[in-house]
Amino acid sequence: MPRRTEKAVSTLEQLLAAKEIAVTAGSGGVGKTTVAAALGVLATVNLGGKVLVLTVDPARRLANAMGLEAFGNVEVRVPDAAFDQAGAEPRGELWAAMLDTKASWDDLVRRHAPDAATRDRILENPLYRNITGKFVQSHDYIAMERLYELHHTGEYDLIVVDTPPTRNAIDFLEAPERMADFFSSRLLRWLLAPYQSRFFNVASKPFYQVADRILGSQFLEDIAEFFMLFQTMHEGFVQRAREVTRLLEDRRTTFVVVSTLEPAPVREAEFFIDALSDRRFHLGGLVLNKVLPGYFRRSDATGAAKQLCAEAEVIAAKLPAAVGEPADIARVLREVGESFLNFQVVAKREAEQRAELAAAPDVVATAPYFETDIFDLGGLCRLGEAIWR
């Protein structure tokens, strides 16, 4: 008899046991950050070693759930007491950190700036301060950069990282490459050339006259200074961005796509799964979150629910008087039946969505709709247990 070939990896436990980095991805609101934290907790309990959860979502409650007041750019250890309270026994250490975009950019500049004077001028450039402090796209790059840096320390056996809530889920995958392109751009050099010349005079070049009219000379100078200063870090930056991309493509890195079974997140998950395979990133697992319980799809319950609606009065009359007035009972029975049929519509749609999504990844795990919110390590354990094996 031919032996059935078993998939080498069929649970998230097996997946994470063989990886150094797990990146959770998916559209906003699907519970990505919570799933990342739950995976970190379960890895600490079951696999041991040093585990780091790196989050980009400043959810204070997540910090609290991990038994911490708050956490920031520097990693902090989750106290064993939090595990004790949850009745869990960690085999390893759990650490947590949150991405601070501004602080991480400043670190990066300090590392790559050729000298102290350049460093200070960059840090004080108004454009730099705006880009790193206020605007969104710089998150994508810096999140991956920070991941690289933490991995590079060799401190951690496993890093679970959730991704920034990008408008497009693949933006962050391309961020390092975009950054490298940006600094290698010929256009950039062309733009800056006149500023690097002592003999440069804005008035002498029509292009700069137009730009000056539109942007105002101060702003133009700020832009020029910004780009010129960043040029000094060109080599280091480009090299670093390429290394970050390599790390994401490495077999030690895996991606876990998180989604609910609502139509819009499913569409985005599908898109993301395709994007991962196009770019040869490793799609390790799919976590389907907040899924309705399977009993909503039981066909023998459908009949019962319909009967409750259709024959509510007849059934109510048969029930013990202690339950209540027959008219009240009938009303409740009808509500109960209708509610079930309503949820069944959704549950059936979910089952269909699930079948479509589940084809690609090695591991597919389902987490139920928890009736209460997750507010402590025990809650994270419950979620983790549901998807771990």
Next chain:
Amino acid sequence: MEVDLLDRKLVFVTGKGGVGKTTITAAIGILASQQGKRTLICEVDAKGDVAGLLETRPTGFEPREVQPRLFAMSMDTEASLREYLQLQLRLPLVARLGPLARTFDFVANAAPGVKEILIVGKLAYEVRERHYDLVVVDAPATGHVVGQLAAPQAINDLVRVGLIRNQTDWMLEILEDAATTGVVIVAAPEEMPVTETLELVGRLRTETRVDLAGIVVNRVLPELFGRREEELFERLREPDALATLDDAVPGAVEPVLEGARLAVTLRRTRAGHLTRLREGADGVPLLYVPYLFARTQGLRTTRQIAEALGAELGL
């Protein structure tokens, strides 16, 4: 209802990812056009969900009438830049010359504030020129929308003189006039969406001067029972009653009861979050839209949502 939502000219719809932001945008658009207003829906994230919700072919930068009086477009910063150069700065020739446009795009990419202003600028332009009675924007999610709405002010702080400065001045006039512009936050009665909504209420007030028009609470589960009925329901699940039910009803009755229990619990947990939202909303009007137990998502469900929202607005 005090909300003069549809009487404004520019409405930004935002909310935490996954709460139904795009659906509410489309619903507001349908409502306004049904009221006889020439309405434009603009999708900023360009995921193409609006087309699905209105069951029309993909939208582009050029607005297209998808239903009577209802137009839809998706934002494209490059196209917006081209239009900006031609219309605002009257630089048709230069705009067609490659280097400047490319440099702008490049600057826009490097300094994303510029990109954001191209988006806000295009929207404010449509309002200023009175091309539409109402422009409804499917804006970025809670984390990003402040950056977008604050961009004109940020640019204003950076650029002291020049044409750009003149541009941001009139944009700010439109954005900061409460009779013209309003933000709608879409929330769901769950913990994180409520928390993010309350945070955004605070940030909008401190970091921008854009008026908060209202909060739409989406996906509110129906209340199955009042308190007396809930007690009765509990008694139904006691062994005696359960045995009787099992006899009286063919098939499996237990999952049906279990399902109702889940519905009751979910509704109760969410009622807590709703209370938190009401208390923290600080006078901002709340509009409730029910959860739809729908098989599919499309024009039919979008219309149902619009109808529910219209009822809340007193239409």
